[in-house]
Amino acid sequence: MQQRLGWHDIPAEVRAAIGTRTGPISQVRTASGGANSALAAVVDGVGGRFFVKGVRHATHAGIAAHRREAAVAPHVARVAPALRWRLPEVAGWDVLGFDAVDARHADYRPGSTDLPAVVELLQTVGEIPCPPQEVTITDAVRRWGPYLPEGAEPAQLVGDALLHTDYNPENVLITSDGTARLIDWAWAARGAPWIDPCCLLLQMIADGHNPASAEHWASRTPAWHTARPRDLDAFAAASLLLWQEIADQDPHRTWTRDMAFAAHAWCQAREARRRHD
Structure with missing residues (x-):
């Protein structure tokens, strides 16, 4: 997790280099969300x-x-704000400049009118071809493989789908016309297409859905139906171990505990279904 810095905490050389891309800067608003970047701000300039x-x-x-986010950006223009420029080496910093989007964060709570747009976004992501191998993104087996339960095989996670993997509602923006846009591709991965719907449903459970409701929304995407029940069972168990580990590493972050609780609820629901079947 990166400590977020204010604009004037950034080296003057970096601020000046950003100004060469934005034109004279009139306003800077530091973002409160996100954890991957020391600098995250909306910058208004002449440009x-x-x-x-x-x-x-x-x-x-x-x-x-x-x-990773910079490498993926050209491939996800259908769903993400455009990357307009990059400063890869300035005073020890690497800086990206995206189009700013006039939008609000998505509401995942039960009954939210944003949910159809979010599912449509998920479906569109599933239609985007995975970048070629020379584009460095992580692999689903590497991410979740160590957490799979006994009897599950890493091959269950293998695929050539482009995955976002982090459907935190702060990463889904709803524009004034109701369109959903997806930001922060820092954790993009290559793997089985059904993994992204699972990542979304965990976030939905954390925001108040029960597992059946979350699976109902995830099942509206074609990618969900490429999974076998045993794939979902294995991923639910792996997600529980992963999120519990993350929550244990920093017990003071409420959202990690919420995600661990969501993973536990989904895992229990999958186990109950297996016993019933």
Whole structure:
């Protein structure tokens, strides 16, 4: 997790370099959400309004995710704000400038009118071809394989679908016309197409859905139906171990505990279904 810095905490050389891309800057609003970037702000300049993200090269975990997002950006223009410029090396920083989107964060709660747009977004992501192998993104087996339960096989996670994997509602923006846009591709991965619907349903459970309701919404996507019941069972168990580990590492973050609770609820629901069947 990166400590978020204010605009004037950024080196003057970095601020000046950003200004060469935005034109003279009239306003900067530091973003409160997100955890991957030391710099995250909406910057208004003569050249337009940009969402600017930056990390220091010395922060190895942050720079890996940052570079992954930059590499994926040209491939996800159907669903994500465009990456307009990049400053890959300025005073030890790597900075990205995206189009700023006039939108609000999605509401995943039961009964929300945003849910159809969110599912439509998920379906569109499933239609985007995975970037070629030379584009460095992580692999689903590497991400979830170590957490699979006994009897499950890493091959269950294998696929050539492009996955976002982080459907936190802060990463889904709803525009004034009701369209959903997907930001923060730092955790993009390659794997089985049904994984992204599972990632979304966990977030929905964390926002108040019961597992049956969350699965109902996920099942509206074609990708969901490529999974066998044993794939979903294995992923539910792996998600529980993964999120419990994350929550244990930092017990003071409420959202990680919420995700661990959601994973536990889904895993229990899958186990109950197996016993009933």
